[in-house]
Every structure is written in structure tokens, then in C-alpha cells.
């Protein structure tokens with residue numbers, strides 16, 4: 171396995187950090203050296219949450235602009251905002267659905283369309299996969315599982331250094347028994363959507 | 371992380387947050403006494419100790435402020451217990467008074483002060499470099515860079531402190547506190563050797579005559595600590611060549627990654643310093659002597675740079691020393707791009723600009739926001755309605771600082787924790803303008819109360835609004851002296867906030883801020899008076915209330931009448947549950963907390979139906 175820098179971005183409450191930790195544990199269980207970092211000072215108050223996962227022996231958990239091999243975006247606008255983190259030839263896996271920030275709710279700002287991500291990344295990224303993570307998570311049982319939908323999608327399109335089965339094993343091992351079935355379902359729905367090339 | 375942090379045996383590897391690793395390291399060092407004031411990025415260290423505290427082998431408290439935390443733990447180390455005190459970098463300013471004398475008085479049981487610095491101001495009002503405090507206060511200093519080092523250095527700092535009987539600083543930065551990585555554990559000792567206190571006033575009471583001797587002793591201790599740094603396993607050297615790099619703290623990581631990525635590992639000399647204070651002079655001098663050029667890579671202040679320049683001069687070593695400058699700024703965080711530029715410049719190579727995608731500059735922002743149902747939002751709305759732009763708003767440190775943002779714009783100035791009352795008082799005295807000072811309950815206990823005493827004593831003319839949400843919400847809902855309930859149940863010893871204010875000489879007015887009419891009436895009444903006045907706006911933080919199981923589930927509000935008629939409420943209240951569906955104003959039932967505040971402001975918004 172080569173080295174990989176994965177940048178994750180989302181909004182407070184979306185389970186970005188839970189997803190990051192789950193990926194880190196999966197990497198560790200696969201015997202891969204891992205370091206991870208997070209910035210979440212004001213996250214609980216609807217702000218942006220960014221985290222990083224570096225696999226293969228990096229020491230610093232910081233990813234600088236232009237360094238990410240993979241960008242996992244849990245929210246559409248935040249995916250667009252984080253595109254400068256991507257290196258040429260990197261991959262984007264994102265949620266095609268929006269959580270409106272306050273300026274948009276108040277009618278003061280315009281939310282960018284899905285096409286903005288695709289257009290910006292075209293010709294620079296090796297691949298962009300956008301899935302309707304919230305809707306699919308609702309299908310699995312709760313919107314809260316949107317983070318697992320996205321991980322499933324990322325594994326299915328080869329944006330992670332391990333496969334769907336490894337993720338499913340981590341869900342079994344590290345999540346509360348009560349929510350395992352639901353989260354596994356969310357993983358599968360995400361993977362299926364990515365394979366079907368939905369919304370991309 | 372559950373109980374395993376306390377119970378996992380030596381040899382096991384856990385995936386830990388830097389802050390969790392620090393807690394484990396202190397346990398491995400035999401810690402028996404932990405005090406703190408929570409503050410990002412340090413908070414998960416005390417939160418971990420708090421969570422594990424039931425039946426654990428240590429005493430734990432969230433102290434009223436950092437000064438008190440250090441003083442309480444100072445007493446414990448004098449009594450012989452290995453102690454840990456945690457705070458964020460600006461907290462050390464509050465604790466600075468006892469800190470400057472602590473090393474004179476000594477720490478027989480051992481005492482580690484965790485200072486969590488914040489280069490880049492991720493969640494702080496400044497980016498001061500507390501390595502300077504370590505030097506000023508005479509504290510040996512450890513600077514971890516990885517989760518493993520967080521654990522190991524917390525342990526070794528405590529052990530060194532106990533051996534030398536002197537306080538030691540563990541200095542981290544945000545990226546280190548919030549790194550997550552595998553940590554291989556050591557053993558947690560079952561018992562610690564007792565060190566009973568033996569009365570010896572000349573040793574422990576810094577009267578002028580004894581303080582002079584204490585300073586002599588401290589300098590001797592620091593010489594021993596320097597010897598320890600010379601031999602420290604955290605100071606390592608590698609590589610060959612005429613160009614050398616000295617790196618400390620998180621900068622060590624950036625340097626390592628750049629050298630590995632660019633295939634330069636081994637072709638340059640690297641001296642990594644994890645234990646750099648007191649300066650291991652012999653070791654550094656030996657390194658300098660092998661180089662033609664040495665680049666010092668450290669975030670924030672040129673602390674090592676200054677010391678190493680002085681060392682080279684003292685020892686007569688002819689070497690070019692490169693420090694702060696274009697590639698290595700004196701502000702903000704470092705990352706691989708600027709360290710790479712510094713490496714390449716030292717090797718006389720060009721740096722290609724980093725290629726990145728550019729995105730539109732005018733994307734909607736996503737500022738942090740007071741939560742849906744937050745009682746502070748209601749308080750700000752009512753104060754705005756009564757005072758508008760006529761009052762000057764003095765703000766303080768907490769969630770409610772977010773009242774700074776529009777539509778409330780309820781923060782005109784802010785200095786530090788606990789400053790809103792005193793700074794507001796000074797501003798009112800100097801300007802004659804109406805002043806409203808906002809302060810939270812925890813912040814009031816922390817250091818707001820001294821400002822209130824001053825306001826009473828000197829009859830300063832201001833309205834103090836204590837936003838009492840029954841918890842310390844900003845840093846993660848830690849209990850403060852006034853809370854009713856914690857995660858472990860009822861608080862057995864709550865401090866009565868209202869009685870405390872009365873004892874200062876003011877009869878406070880208490881209102882539920884979610885009752886709009888009552889709040890406006892109280893504010894109008896108080897606005898018409900002079901001198902120091904206190905309004906306590908009391909309602910529990912909804913997140914905290916849910917967490918401790920005290921919140922009743924209320925159905926969400928809904929727009930029942932004309933959505934266009936609610937737009938003023940939308941714009942002036944800005945609750946995050948408000949949304950636009952196309953051009954139509956609506957309330958997002960998922961986001962709404964059911965606080966029923968907006969319902970009081972518009973006849974077109976109605977309570978939702980209770981689920982059958």
C-alpha cells in the first residue's frame with residue numbers, strides 16, 4: 171500500500187469525526203501506520219469540521235493545500251470550499267446534498283449548485299463521485315448515517331486504501347451493537363450508489 | 371475512549387487523541403491530583419480525567435480558574451502527591467502570579483503544568499508562545515509532536531518533576547493536542563512512594579530573605595535539568611552533510627515529512643529537540659560545529675533561534691544560522707509547504723509553486739452560530755430590542771461571544787476571560803455612554819466577580835447581563851461551581867449565584883430569557899436606572915440539558931400563517947432552524963429545538979402539534 175493523505179470536511183453534527191476515527195481504526199487493523207488530526211473548536215455550533223487521515227508513515231497530521239490524495243466531503247458546499255486541498259490526480263467523493271448555512275437560510279447568500287464541484291474539479295481530479303448521502307441514509311433508517319453512506323461510496327470507487335469488507339468489519343467491531351445493522355446498510359447503499367455512478 | 375485508558379495493560383496499542391494520550395501518560399507517571407480550567411485545545415485532558423474519576427486513584431476538579439487550579443495543585447504537590455494542572459495558553463496568564471514563584475517554593479510530589487498553545491488562533495484570542503513562560507518561570511519544558519510522545523512525555527515530565535522536586539511544563543500546540551495516532555502503552559503503577567510534608571518554612575515560605583536562597587536553589591535545579599536534557603532520548607540527531615536543521619514541537623513533523631517526500635532524508639543533518647529547555651548546550655554546540663549552515667524550524671517566537679545564536683557566539687562556533695524570515699514566519703502555524711521552501715532555500719534550490727484548484731471567493735460562509743434553542747440568542751434579541759445601537763456592548767469569552775455576529779452585533783470589545791464587567795466599567799466611566807456587559811456563569815465565577823466587586827465599590831454605571839446557562843458550554847459542558855447537574859448526577863455543593871451577587875451589594879433581577887415579555891420588561895426597567903445593575907438571564911443550555919437527561923421533548927415550531935410576515939423575525943433572530951424552501955420562509959423541523967421563542971415574536975409562527 172502506498173501513502174495516502176485523506177482530507178475530510180463537513181458540518182458539525184454530521185459525524186465527520188466518527189467517520190475519521192473509524193477509518194483510522196480500519197487502517198490500523200490492516201497494519202498500516204496512521205496519523206490523524208482534527209480541528210473542532212466551534213464545531214458544535216454549526217461550524218465547519220475538518221479532519222485529516224494520513225496513511226503510510228507520515229508524521230504530520232496536517233494536510234496543506236494541494237496535498238490531499240482524497241477529499242471526502244460530507245456536505246456539498248464544504249466539498250467545494252475544500253477543493254484547493256486536492257492534489258492534481260486526486261479523488262473527490264462527496265455528498266451531493268446540502269445543509270444550508272445561515273446566510274443562505276436568511277436569503278442573503280446563494281447556495282452553489284452541484285455542477286460547481288464537477289466543473290471545478292474537471293480535468294484536475296482523477297475522479298469525482300457525488301452521492302445523495304442524506305437521502306440514502308434515510309433509506310437505511312436515519313439521516314445520521316450519511317457519514318457511513320459516504321465511506322461506503324469512497325471504498326467502492328477505490329478512494330480508500332482498503333475495501334468495503336474491511337469497513338464493514340470495523341462497523342461491527344467499533345460501533346454500538348444497536349446501530350451496526352443500520353450502518354452496514356448505509357455503507358452498502360453508498361457503495362451501490364457510487365458504482366451506479368449516481369449524480370456524477 | 372472508555373475505561374480502557376485507565377485499565378489497559380502495558381504493551382497494548384490504542385488509537386488515542388493527543389489529549390487522551392497525555393492523560394494516560396500522567397497515569398503512567400503515577401498522577402494522584404488533577405486540576406484544571408477547561409480551554410480549547412486542552413479540554414479533552416481534564417474531560418478524560420473527569421469521565422474516569424469515579425473510583426479512580428486520583429483527585430480531580432474543574433477549578434474556578436487557572437490561578438486557583440495551580441494553587442490547589444501547588445498545595446497537593448507540597449503534600450507529596452504527583453500533580454497535573456491543565457489549561458490553554460492564555461490560561462497561563464491567569465495563573466502567572468503563582469507560577470512565577472512556584473519553582474522557588476518547589477514541587478516535592480511532582481507537578482506538571484500542561485500549557486496548550488494555539489498557533490493560528492483556531493479557538494483563541496491570541497497566539498502567545500508559552501515556551502517563554504517556561505523560561506520566565508524556571509520550568510523545564512517538554513514539547514511532544516506525536517500522540518505517542520504526548521503519552522511518553524507526560525509520564526517523563528511528571529517523573530522528572532518528582533525527581534528534581536521542581537515544576538515542569540508540558541507544552542503542546544493545537545495540532546498536537548488534536549492529533550490521533552497509535553500509542554503503545556506502558557504500565558500504570560499501583561502505588562506511589564509517600565513523600566510526607568516536613569515543616570521547613572525557610573524552604574517553602576518565600577519571604578525576601580528565604581526567596582533569595584530559593585532562587586539559588588532553583589538555578590542549581592535548572593542546571594540538573596539541563597544535564598537531563600543533554601541526555602534526553604527526546605533529543606535526537608540524524609543525517610549527514612553541511613546543512614543542518616534544528617526543529618522543535620510540531621515543526622519536527624513537517625520537517626520529517628518534507629525530507630521524506632523530497633528524498634532528502636539522510637542528506638542533511640537534523641537535530642530534533644523534544645526537551646529543549648533548559649537548553650542542552652553541549653549537544654547543540656556539537657551539532658553546530660558539524661554544519662556550515664543551520665536552519666532553526668520552530669513555530670511562533672524565535673525562542674530556540676535566539677538561544678542558539680547566543681550559544682554559537684559564546685562558544686565561538688562559525689556557522690550561519692537561519693531563523694525567522696520569509697519562509698519561516700513568526701506568526702501562524704507551519705505546514706509542509708513553508709518548511710519545504712525553507713529546506714530548499716538552505717540547499718540553494720528553487721521551490722516550484724504549489725498547484726491548487728481555485729474556487730469562487732464569494733462562497734457562502736459557514737460561521738459558527740448560537741445553536742437552535744440557545745437561550746443566549748433570545749437574550750441578545752431582547753437586549754437589541756431595548757438598546758439597539760445606543761449601548762456599547764462589552765463582551766467576554768464563551769459561546770455567547772458569537773453574539774458578535776450579525777444580527778446581534780452584541781460585542782464591541784473584548785480582552786480576556788472575565789474582563790467584560792471591568793472593561794465595560796472603565797469604558798462607561800471614561801465615555802459616559804450606556805454600557806451593557808455580557809458574561810457567562812462559568813466566566814463570572816472564573817474572574818468576572820472581581821470586576822463586579824470593583825463596579826460596586828466605585829459605583830460604575832453599567833448593566834451586567836449574566837447569561838447563565840447552567841454549564842460551561844463553550845469548552846464542552848464542564849460543570850462549574852453553580853451547576854445543578856453533571857453527568858454523574860446532582861451537584862452536591864452548588865454555589866448560589868444570586869446570593870453571591872447580593873453579597874457584592876447588588877440585588878440581581880432574574881429572568882428566563884426565553885420569556886420575551888418578561889425579559890424586555892426587566893431590561894427596560896434596568897435601563898432607566900444608574901450605577902451597577904445585574905440581570906441574570908437563566909435558562910439551561912439545551913445540549914447540556916439533554917445530555918444530563920433534564921430536557922423535555924417539545925415539538926418544533928412551524929410557520930402557520932403568512933411566511934412573508936415572518937421575515938423580520940427571520941432576519942433579527944437568525945435561528946439556525948430557519949430555512950428557505952425556494953423563496954418561501956419555513957422552519958426546519960429536524961433542526962428546531964422547540965424553544966418557542968420565535969412563536970412569541972410572530973402571530974404567524976405557531977407551536978407544532980405534539981406527536982400522538
Ligand code: SF4
Nearest residue numbers: 743945962963966968
Ligand atoms: S422554536 Fe423557533 S427560535 Fe426556537 S429553535 Fe425552533 S425555530 Fe428556533
